[in-house]
Amino acid sequence: MDGIHDMGGMHGFGKVEPEPNEPVFHAAWEGHCFALNRALGYAGLWTIDKSRAAREELPPDVYLSSSYYKKWELGLENLVVELGLAGADEIEAGHALRPGKALKRKLAAAEVPNTLTRGSFARPAQAPARFAPGDRVRTKNIHPATHTRLPRYARGRLGTVEALRGCHVFPDTAALGKGEHPQWLYTVLFDGRELWGEAAEPALKVSIEAFEPYLEPA
Amino acid sequence: MTHNQEEHDDHHEHGSELSEMQLRVRALETVLAEKGYIDPAAIDVIIEAYETKVGPHIGARVVAKAWSDPAFKAALFEDASKAVVAFGALNRVGDHLIAVENTPKLHNMIVCTLCSCYPWEVLGLPPVWYKSAPYRSRAVNDPRGVLADFGVKLPTGTDIRVWDSTAETRFMVLPMRPAGTEGWSEEKLAALVTRDSMIGTGLAKQPSEIA
Numbered sequence: 001m002d003g004i005h006d007m008g009g010m011h012g013f014g015k016v017e018p019e020p021n022e023p024v025f026h027a028a029w030e031g032h033c034f035a036l037n038r039a040l041g042y043a044g045l046w047t048i049d050k051s052r053a054a055r056e057e058l059p060p061d062v063y064l065s066s067s068y069y070k071k072w073e074l075g076l077e078n079l080v081v082e083l084g085l086a087g088a089d090e091i092e093a094g095h096a097l098r099p100g101k102a103l104k105r106k107l108a109a110a111e112v113p114n115t116l117t118r119g120s121f122a123r124p125a126q127a128p129a130r131f132a133p134g135d136r137v138r139t140k141n142i143h144p145a146t147h148t149r150l151p152r153y154a155r156g157r158l159g160t161v162e163a164l165r166g167c168h169v170f171p172d173t174a175a176l177g178k179g180e181h182p183q184w185l186y187t188v189l190f191d192g193r194e195l196w197g198e199a200a201e202p203a204l205k206v207s208i209e210a211f212e213p214y215l216e217p218a
Numbered sequence: 219m220t221h222n223q224e225e226h227d228d229h230h231e232h233g234s235e236l237s238e239m240q241l242r243v244r245a246l247e248t249v250l251a252e253k254g255y256i257d258p259a260a261i262d263v264i265i266e267a268y269e270t271k272v273g274p275h276i277g278a279r280v281v282a283k284a285w286s287d288p289a290f291k292a293a294l295f296e297d298a299s300k301a302v303v304a305f306g307a308l309n310r311v312g313d314h315l316i317a318v319e320n321t322p323k324l325h326n327m328i329v330c331t332l333c334s335c336y337p338w339e340v341l342g343l344p345p346v347w348y349k350s351a352p353y354r355s356r357a358v359n360d361p362r363g364v365l366a367d368f369g370v371k372l373p374t375g376t377d378i379r380v381w382d383s384t385a386e387t388r389f390m391v392l393p394m395r396p397a398g399t400e401g402w403s404e405e406k407l408a409a410l411v412t413r414d415s416m417i418g419t420g421l422a423k424q425p426s427e428i429a
Contacts, residue, residue: 201378
């Protein structure tokens with residue numbers, strides 16, 4: 001979706017402000033919010049793409065004015081309600097008002113060390129890769145209203161395939177619960193001027209990780 | 219008011235906002251636990267792991283090894299996920315890790331313009347600035363300006379390459395080894411490696427900075 005989360009190249013957000021000796025979490029609730037997302041994610045009710053989409057679908061004013069973990073909390077609440085795991089009335093009450101559903105699996109404390117690792121997103125190829133390193137490609141000019149990983153600044157742009165990264169779960173369908181539909185993934189390199197015009201920093205190069213359906217031959 | 223200032227206020231000044239989030243997360247956690255979806259003990263173990271076990275010290279050891287051992291460095295660029303297995307605080311490091319090398323001619327910088335993708339297993343959880351609108355918006359079109367915000371000025375003749383982490387591939391930068399560190403142990407070298415140097419918003423420390 002052409003949402004506020006797609007920030008590459010936007011102006012007006014000001015300076016980057018690194019915080020010296022930054023703690024991992026700035027308040028206890030941030031750690032709990034993070035861990036709740038991880039623990040419930042383990043149940044396998046949604047994909048990583050679906051949880052990203054839940055945050056992207058927050059209203060733009062909420063997205064911009066909420067701290068990072070507040071966005072995670074709001075996204076998680078929305079997923080929990082959307083999937084019928086709990087009602088908004090129960091979250092409001094702060095207690096379960098009805099029995100829970102049976103889940104496929106539940107993360108036990110002893111299992112945590114074995115589950116913190118990211119899983120693999122690689123899948124067997126369904127077809128030969130269409131492009132090879134060195135190929136010139138143009139990203140498609142697409143504007144789906146749903147989740148995609150092709151950022152706006154890199155749509156309709158001419159680039160070069162730099163590397164083939166294997167065949168991966170396709171976020172655009174996985175986020176919709178419509179299956180993994182594995183696609184070849186490429187690192188595609190652009191000249192700064194192709195993205196930003198004549199005023200681009202000289203010699204700047206920017207790459208994205210592009211799924212094959214985002215690309216056409218050029 | 220900028221986004222950053224608001225975030226700052228969330229954390230330090232708006233007591234009501236902080237309590238609101240504490241209450242909200244507690245309510246959600248209570249509901250999820252009472253419905254049998256989560257084990258509160260698991261929540262505590264996850265928090266502890268990310269606060270104490272996973273962090274940029276892991277990446278720093280990887281960099282120090284790559285500086286010291288040409289065979290390891292080659293393996294790191296061949297398949298970083300495989301090469302760093304032994305370094306993980308977790309049982310194994312996740313797939314799709316890619317290492318990129320800074321040289322006098324090329325400076326790499328990592329960003330995720332769409333969200334906050336970051337190589338957790340080697341760097342821990344990302345800092346607030348990495349997830350912030352200023353960094354995500356400017357890294358791809360004004361990386362030299364971003365570096366200036368970090369107090370870094372690259373020499374003339376060093377080009378910049380920005381990697382936008384738009385898929386499940388994850389990137390870590392192998393910063394340049396500082397001069398004057400010949401013969402140093404890996405442990406001593408690791409002390410020169412900052413988190414930011416592995417994201418590409420900083421350089422490795424000079425020996426004088428840790429003396």
